[in-house]
Amino acid sequence: MPEHNYLTKEQREFFLEHRWLHIPNAINKKILDKWMSDFWVRLGWDKHDKLT
Structure with a gap:
């Protein structure tokens, strides 16, 4: 297995088992x-309209 310099051994094992990892x-x-401020607009949706 390749060396990883950014995650702990526990983080790597968790990711390999669960396929996701929370990194605060x-x-x-x-x-x-900034990205979320116009998220709905970029998708062409209205965040107040549940039909979209």
Whole structure:
């Protein structure tokens, strides 16, 4: 198995078993806020209209 320098052994094992991994603060909150501010518009949906 290749060496990984960023995850702990426990994180790697968890990911291999569950196929997901929570990494707090992996993406800067300002970037996420900007991206999410127009998320629905970019999808062509209305966040207040459950039909979309």
